[in-house]
Amino acid sequence: MRKALALSMLAVFLGGCASDPADRDISGTWINQAAIDAASKGGPLREALQAYGPNLEWDINTKAGQARYTNGFENVEGKLLGEKSGAWQVEFYGSSASELKRDGKQLSQAANDNEPEQVFDRAKDAAPEGAPMGASFERALYAAYLGGSWKVVNGPGLGSTVRFQPDGSVQGLPGADRYALCLAGDCASMSGGHDTVWLQQSGQGNPWIFTRNGKELEIFQAVNGSQADEVPSFSPGPRQWTLEKQ
Known part of the structure:
Protein backbone atom coordinates (compact mmCIF):
# COMPACT_ATOMS: atom_id res chain seq x y z
CA MET A 1 0.00 0.00 0.00
CA ARG A 2 2.77 2.39 0.99
CA LYS A 3 4.68 1.47 -2.17
CA ALA A 4 1.62 2.16 -4.33
CA LEU A 5 1.11 5.49 -2.59
CA ALA A 6 4.76 6.42 -3.12
CA LEU A 7 4.56 5.60 -6.81
CA SER A 8 1.37 7.63 -7.09
CA MET A 9 3.01 10.62 -5.40
CA LEU A 10 6.03 10.27 -7.70
CA ALA A 11 3.78 10.30 -10.77
CA VAL A 12 2.07 13.46 -9.54
CA PHE A 13 5.45 15.09 -8.86
CA LEU A 14 6.83 14.21 -12.28
CA GLY A 15 3.62 15.31 -13.96
CA GLY A 16 3.87 18.63 -12.18
CA CYS A 17 7.47 19.06 -13.36
CA ALA A 18 6.51 18.27 -16.94
CA SER A 19 3.84 20.95 -16.88
CA ASP A 20 6.04 23.55 -15.16
CA PRO A 21 5.21 26.89 -16.80
CA ALA A 22 8.92 27.74 -16.86
CA GLY A 134 19.68 40.97 -34.42
CA ALA A 135 22.82 41.94 -32.52
CA SER A 136 22.83 38.72 -30.49
CA PHE A 137 22.80 36.63 -33.66
CA GLU A 138 25.53 38.76 -35.22
CA ARG A 139 27.81 38.43 -32.20
CA ALA A 140 27.42 34.65 -32.16
CA LEU A 141 27.92 34.43 -35.94
CA TYR A 142 31.00 36.66 -35.95
CA ALA A 143 32.61 34.60 -33.19
CA ALA A 144 31.90 31.30 -34.93
CA TYR A 145 32.66 32.34 -38.51
CA LEU A 146 35.60 34.71 -38.14
CA GLY A 147 36.72 34.20 -34.54
CA GLY A 148 40.29 33.35 -33.58
CA SER A 149 43.54 34.49 -35.16
CA TRP A 150 44.19 34.93 -38.88
CA LYS A 151 47.54 35.54 -40.53
CA VAL A 152 47.96 37.75 -43.59
CA VAL A 153 49.74 35.51 -46.13
CA ASN A 154 49.21 37.81 -49.10
CA GLY A 155 48.55 41.53 -49.39
CA PRO A 156 49.08 44.65 -47.23
CA GLY A 157 50.29 43.82 -43.73
CA LEU A 158 51.93 40.58 -44.86
CA GLY A 159 52.75 38.42 -41.85
CA SER A 160 50.57 40.32 -39.38
CA THR A 161 47.89 38.72 -37.21
CA VAL A 162 44.26 39.74 -37.74
CA ARG A 163 41.51 39.30 -35.17
CA PHE A 164 37.83 39.84 -35.95
CA GLN A 165 35.94 40.50 -32.71
CA PRO A 166 32.27 39.58 -32.02
CA ASP A 167 31.42 43.27 -31.47
CA GLY A 168 32.40 44.17 -35.05
CA SER A 169 35.86 45.55 -34.32
CA VAL A 170 38.95 44.23 -36.12
CA GLN A 171 42.63 44.46 -35.27
CA GLY A 172 45.61 43.89 -37.53
CA LEU A 173 43.95 44.49 -40.91
CA PRO A 174 45.53 47.57 -42.54
CA GLY A 175 43.01 50.34 -43.19
CA ALA A 176 40.18 48.89 -41.12
CA ASP A 177 39.06 49.08 -37.50
CA ARG A 178 35.44 47.91 -37.96
CA TYR A 179 33.70 45.30 -40.10
CA ALA A 180 30.18 44.02 -40.78
CA LEU A 181 29.20 40.89 -42.68
CA CYS A 182 26.37 41.22 -45.18
CA LEU A 183 23.52 38.96 -44.04
CA ALA A 184 20.63 39.96 -46.34
CA GLY A 185 18.95 42.87 -48.05
CA ASP A 186 20.39 45.45 -50.41
CA CYS A 187 24.02 44.53 -49.76
CA ALA A 188 23.24 40.96 -50.79
CA SER A 189 21.19 41.84 -53.87
CA MET A 190 23.88 44.22 -55.14
CA SER A 191 26.67 41.65 -54.90
CA GLY A 192 25.42 39.16 -57.47
CA GLY A 193 25.43 36.20 -55.10
CA HIS A 194 28.87 36.89 -53.66
CA ASP A 195 29.57 37.20 -49.93
CA THR A 196 30.41 40.76 -48.94
CA VAL A 197 31.88 42.49 -45.91
CA TRP A 198 31.90 46.17 -45.03
CA LEU A 199 35.29 47.43 -43.86
CA GLN A 200 35.76 50.88 -42.43
CA GLN A 201 38.24 53.02 -40.52
CA SER A 202 37.36 56.13 -38.54
CA GLY A 203 33.78 55.98 -39.82
CA GLN A 204 34.66 55.79 -43.53
CA GLY A 205 34.37 52.52 -45.41
CA ASN A 206 33.53 50.47 -48.48
CA PRO A 207 32.11 47.05 -49.39
CA TRP A 208 34.50 44.21 -50.20
CA ILE A 209 33.79 40.78 -51.66
CA PHE A 210 35.18 37.73 -49.92
CA THR A 211 35.35 33.98 -50.30
CA ARG A 212 35.79 31.53 -47.45
CA ASN A 213 37.19 28.06 -48.10
CA GLY A 214 37.98 26.26 -44.87
CA LYS A 215 40.88 28.02 -43.20
CA GLU A 216 41.47 30.40 -46.11
CA LEU A 217 39.78 33.78 -46.43
CA GLU A 218 40.28 35.86 -49.58
CA ILE A 219 39.13 39.49 -49.75
CA PHE A 220 38.68 41.24 -53.10
CA GLN A 221 37.97 44.79 -54.13
CA ALA A 222 34.30 45.24 -55.00
CA VAL A 223 34.05 46.68 -58.51
CA ASN A 224 30.81 48.51 -59.31
CA GLY A 225 29.72 47.81 -62.87
CA SER A 226 26.71 50.17 -62.81
CA GLN A 227 26.38 53.74 -64.01
CA ALA A 228 26.26 56.59 -61.51
CA ASP A 229 22.44 56.82 -61.72
CA GLU A 230 21.90 53.05 -61.45
CA VAL A 231 21.68 50.69 -58.50
CA PRO A 232 25.22 49.46 -57.71
CA SER A 233 26.17 46.01 -58.94
CA PHE A 234 29.38 44.65 -57.46
CA SER A 235 31.68 41.93 -58.76
CA PRO A 236 35.10 40.73 -57.55
CA GLY A 237 38.02 42.89 -58.58
CA PRO A 238 41.73 42.52 -57.73
CA ARG A 239 42.47 40.42 -54.65
CA GLN A 240 43.55 42.59 -51.72
CA TRP A 241 44.25 40.02 -48.99
CA THR A 242 44.55 36.33 -48.36
CA LEU A 243 44.18 35.36 -44.70
CA GLU A 244 44.88 31.97 -43.19
CA LYS A 245 43.27 30.71 -39.99
CA GLN A 246 45.84 29.90 -37.32
Whole structure:
Protein backbone atom coordinates (compact mmCIF):
# COMPACT_ATOMS: atom_id res chain seq x y z
CA MET A 1 0.00 0.00 0.00
CA ARG A 2 2.77 2.39 0.99
CA LYS A 3 4.68 1.47 -2.17
CA ALA A 4 1.62 2.16 -4.33
CA LEU A 5 1.11 5.49 -2.59
CA ALA A 6 4.76 6.42 -3.12
CA LEU A 7 4.56 5.60 -6.81
CA SER A 8 1.37 7.63 -7.09
CA MET A 9 3.01 10.62 -5.40
CA LEU A 10 6.03 10.27 -7.70
CA ALA A 11 3.78 10.30 -10.77
CA VAL A 12 2.07 13.46 -9.54
CA PHE A 13 5.45 15.09 -8.86
CA LEU A 14 6.83 14.21 -12.28
CA GLY A 15 3.62 15.31 -13.96
CA GLY A 16 3.87 18.63 -12.18
CA CYS A 17 7.47 19.06 -13.36
CA ALA A 18 6.51 18.27 -16.94
CA SER A 19 3.84 20.95 -16.88
CA ASP A 20 6.04 23.55 -15.16
CA PRO A 21 5.21 26.89 -16.80
CA ALA A 22 8.92 27.74 -16.86
CA ASP A 23 9.46 24.85 -19.28
CA ARG A 24 6.98 26.40 -21.71
CA ASP A 25 7.99 30.05 -21.35
CA ILE A 26 9.37 31.40 -24.62
CA SER A 27 10.37 34.85 -23.39
CA GLY A 28 13.86 36.05 -24.28
CA THR A 29 16.18 36.18 -27.27
CA TRP A 30 16.43 33.19 -29.60
CA ILE A 31 18.96 32.90 -32.42
CA ASN A 32 19.25 30.68 -35.50
CA GLN A 33 22.09 28.51 -34.19
CA ALA A 34 21.68 26.01 -37.04
CA ALA A 35 22.68 28.67 -39.57
CA ILE A 36 25.64 29.66 -37.42
CA ASP A 37 26.79 26.05 -37.08
CA ALA A 38 26.56 25.57 -40.84
CA ALA A 39 28.56 28.75 -41.50
CA SER A 40 31.22 27.79 -38.94
CA LYS A 41 32.24 24.86 -41.15
CA GLY A 42 34.05 27.41 -43.29
CA GLY A 43 32.01 27.61 -46.46
CA PRO A 44 30.04 30.40 -48.17
CA LEU A 45 28.13 32.48 -45.63
CA ARG A 46 25.04 33.24 -47.70
CA GLU A 47 24.52 29.56 -48.52
CA ALA A 48 24.38 28.72 -44.82
CA LEU A 49 21.96 31.56 -44.06
CA GLN A 50 19.68 30.65 -46.94
CA ALA A 51 19.70 26.95 -46.08
CA TYR A 52 18.55 27.44 -42.49
CA GLY A 53 16.86 30.85 -42.57
CA PRO A 54 15.52 33.20 -43.54
CA ASN A 55 14.87 34.39 -39.99
CA LEU A 56 17.90 34.97 -37.80
CA GLU A 57 16.62 36.07 -34.40
CA TRP A 58 13.44 36.24 -32.33
CA ASP A 59 12.91 38.56 -29.36
CA ILE A 60 9.86 37.63 -27.28
CA ASN A 61 8.15 39.16 -24.25
CA THR A 62 5.21 36.97 -23.20
CA LYS A 63 4.10 39.28 -20.38
CA ALA A 64 3.77 42.22 -22.76
CA GLY A 65 2.34 40.05 -25.54
CA GLN A 66 5.08 41.14 -27.93
CA ALA A 67 7.16 39.15 -30.42
CA ARG A 68 9.49 40.39 -33.12
CA TYR A 69 12.02 38.87 -35.45
CA THR A 70 14.68 39.93 -37.93
CA ASN A 71 15.85 38.32 -41.13
CA GLY A 72 18.93 40.51 -41.39
CA PHE A 73 17.17 43.02 -43.63
CA GLU A 74 13.96 43.99 -41.87
CA ASN A 75 12.65 43.90 -38.31
CA VAL A 76 9.07 42.65 -38.03
CA GLU A 77 6.93 43.20 -34.93
CA GLY A 78 3.90 41.12 -34.06
CA LYS A 79 1.33 40.51 -31.35
CA LEU A 80 1.85 37.39 -29.27
CA LEU A 81 -1.41 35.63 -28.47
CA GLY A 82 -1.93 33.32 -25.52
CA GLU A 83 -0.54 29.82 -25.42
CA LYS A 84 -2.82 27.05 -26.66
CA SER A 85 -1.90 23.37 -26.52
CA GLY A 86 1.78 24.24 -26.13
CA ALA A 87 1.89 26.58 -29.12
CA TRP A 88 1.97 30.35 -29.39
CA GLN A 89 0.49 32.31 -32.27
CA VAL A 90 2.08 35.56 -33.45
CA GLU A 91 -0.08 37.88 -35.52
CA PHE A 92 1.50 40.35 -37.94
CA TYR A 93 -0.22 43.26 -39.60
CA GLY A 94 -0.79 42.54 -43.26
CA SER A 95 0.85 39.10 -43.33
CA SER A 96 0.24 35.52 -42.22
CA ALA A 97 0.64 34.50 -38.60
CA SER A 98 3.53 32.45 -37.22
CA GLU A 99 3.30 29.55 -34.79
CA LEU A 100 6.01 29.12 -32.18
CA LYS A 101 6.51 26.12 -29.93
CA ARG A 102 9.15 25.40 -27.35
CA ASP A 103 10.77 21.96 -27.28
CA GLY A 104 13.11 21.87 -24.30
CA LYS A 105 15.97 24.27 -25.03
CA GLN A 106 14.86 25.07 -28.56
CA LEU A 107 12.14 27.19 -30.12
CA SER A 108 10.60 25.98 -33.36
CA GLN A 109 8.81 28.16 -35.88
CA ALA A 110 6.29 26.13 -37.83
CA ALA A 111 6.36 26.16 -41.62
CA ASN A 112 3.78 28.28 -43.42
CA ASP A 113 3.01 29.36 -46.98
CA ASN A 114 5.94 31.79 -47.00
CA GLU A 115 8.66 30.17 -44.88
CA PRO A 116 9.98 26.69 -44.03
CA GLU A 117 10.19 25.33 -40.50
CA GLN A 118 13.03 26.94 -38.54
CA VAL A 119 14.66 26.19 -35.19
CA PHE A 120 16.17 28.65 -32.72
CA ASP A 121 18.30 28.38 -29.57
CA ARG A 122 18.49 30.76 -26.65
CA ALA A 123 21.26 33.31 -27.09
CA LYS A 124 24.12 32.38 -24.76
CA ASP A 125 25.84 35.75 -25.06
CA ALA A 126 23.07 38.31 -25.34
CA ALA A 127 23.93 41.65 -26.89
CA PRO A 128 24.33 44.65 -24.56
CA GLU A 129 21.17 46.48 -23.53
CA GLY A 130 20.09 48.96 -26.17
CA ALA A 131 21.75 47.03 -29.02
CA PRO A 132 19.75 46.82 -32.26
CA MET A 133 17.57 43.83 -33.08
CA GLY A 134 19.68 40.97 -34.42
CA ALA A 135 22.82 41.94 -32.52
CA SER A 136 22.83 38.72 -30.49
CA PHE A 137 22.80 36.63 -33.66
CA GLU A 138 25.53 38.76 -35.22
CA ARG A 139 27.81 38.43 -32.20
CA ALA A 140 27.42 34.65 -32.16
CA LEU A 141 27.92 34.43 -35.94
CA TYR A 142 31.00 36.66 -35.95
CA ALA A 143 32.61 34.60 -33.19
CA ALA A 144 31.90 31.30 -34.93
CA TYR A 145 32.66 32.34 -38.51
CA LEU A 146 35.60 34.71 -38.14
CA GLY A 147 36.72 34.20 -34.54
CA GLY A 148 40.29 33.35 -33.58
CA SER A 149 43.54 34.49 -35.16
CA TRP A 150 44.19 34.93 -38.88
CA LYS A 151 47.54 35.54 -40.53
CA VAL A 152 47.96 37.75 -43.59
CA VAL A 153 49.74 35.51 -46.13
CA ASN A 154 49.21 37.81 -49.10
CA GLY A 155 48.55 41.53 -49.39
CA PRO A 156 49.08 44.65 -47.23
CA GLY A 157 50.29 43.82 -43.73
CA LEU A 158 51.93 40.58 -44.86
CA GLY A 159 52.75 38.42 -41.85
CA SER A 160 50.57 40.32 -39.38
CA THR A 161 47.89 38.72 -37.21
CA VAL A 162 44.26 39.74 -37.74
CA ARG A 163 41.51 39.30 -35.17
CA PHE A 164 37.83 39.84 -35.95
CA GLN A 165 35.94 40.50 -32.71
CA PRO A 166 32.27 39.58 -32.02
CA ASP A 167 31.42 43.27 -31.47
CA GLY A 168 32.40 44.17 -35.05
CA SER A 169 35.86 45.55 -34.32
CA VAL A 170 38.95 44.23 -36.12
CA GLN A 171 42.63 44.46 -35.27
CA GLY A 172 45.61 43.89 -37.53
CA LEU A 173 43.95 44.49 -40.91
CA PRO A 174 45.53 47.57 -42.54
CA GLY A 175 43.01 50.34 -43.19
CA ALA A 176 40.18 48.89 -41.12
CA ASP A 177 39.06 49.08 -37.50
CA ARG A 178 35.44 47.91 -37.96
CA TYR A 179 33.70 45.30 -40.10
CA ALA A 180 30.18 44.02 -40.78
CA LEU A 181 29.20 40.89 -42.68
CA CYS A 182 26.37 41.22 -45.18
CA LEU A 183 23.52 38.96 -44.04
CA ALA A 184 20.63 39.96 -46.34
CA GLY A 185 18.95 42.87 -48.05
CA ASP A 186 20.39 45.45 -50.41
CA CYS A 187 24.02 44.53 -49.76
CA ALA A 188 23.24 40.96 -50.79
CA SER A 189 21.19 41.84 -53.87
CA MET A 190 23.88 44.22 -55.14
CA SER A 191 26.67 41.65 -54.90
CA GLY A 192 25.42 39.16 -57.47
CA GLY A 193 25.43 36.20 -55.10
CA HIS A 194 28.87 36.89 -53.66
CA ASP A 195 29.57 37.20 -49.93
CA THR A 196 30.41 40.76 -48.94
CA VAL A 197 31.88 42.49 -45.91
CA TRP A 198 31.90 46.17 -45.03
CA LEU A 199 35.29 47.43 -43.86
CA GLN A 200 35.76 50.88 -42.43
CA GLN A 201 38.24 53.02 -40.52
CA SER A 202 37.36 56.13 -38.54
CA GLY A 203 33.78 55.98 -39.82
CA GLN A 204 34.66 55.79 -43.53
CA GLY A 205 34.37 52.52 -45.41
CA ASN A 206 33.53 50.47 -48.48
CA PRO A 207 32.11 47.05 -49.39
CA TRP A 208 34.50 44.21 -50.20
CA ILE A 209 33.79 40.78 -51.66
CA PHE A 210 35.18 37.73 -49.92
CA THR A 211 35.35 33.98 -50.30
CA ARG A 212 35.79 31.53 -47.45
CA ASN A 213 37.19 28.06 -48.10
CA GLY A 214 37.98 26.26 -44.87
CA LYS A 215 40.88 28.02 -43.20
CA GLU A 216 41.47 30.40 -46.11
CA LEU A 217 39.78 33.78 -46.43
CA GLU A 218 40.28 35.86 -49.58
CA ILE A 219 39.13 39.49 -49.75
CA PHE A 220 38.68 41.24 -53.10
CA GLN A 221 37.97 44.79 -54.13
CA ALA A 222 34.30 45.24 -55.00
CA VAL A 223 34.05 46.68 -58.51
CA ASN A 224 30.81 48.51 -59.31
CA GLY A 225 29.72 47.81 -62.87
CA SER A 226 26.71 50.17 -62.81
CA GLN A 227 26.38 53.74 -64.01
CA ALA A 228 26.26 56.59 -61.51
CA ASP A 229 22.44 56.82 -61.72
CA GLU A 230 21.90 53.05 -61.45
CA VAL A 231 21.68 50.69 -58.50
CA PRO A 232 25.22 49.46 -57.71
CA SER A 233 26.17 46.01 -58.94
CA PHE A 234 29.38 44.65 -57.46
CA SER A 235 31.68 41.93 -58.76
CA PRO A 236 35.10 40.73 -57.55
CA GLY A 237 38.02 42.89 -58.58
CA PRO A 238 41.73 42.52 -57.73
CA ARG A 239 42.47 40.42 -54.65
CA GLN A 240 43.55 42.59 -51.72
CA TRP A 241 44.25 40.02 -48.99
CA THR A 242 44.55 36.33 -48.36
CA LEU A 243 44.18 35.36 -44.70
CA GLU A 244 44.88 31.97 -43.19
CA LYS A 245 43.27 30.71 -39.99
CA GLN A 246 45.84 29.90 -37.32
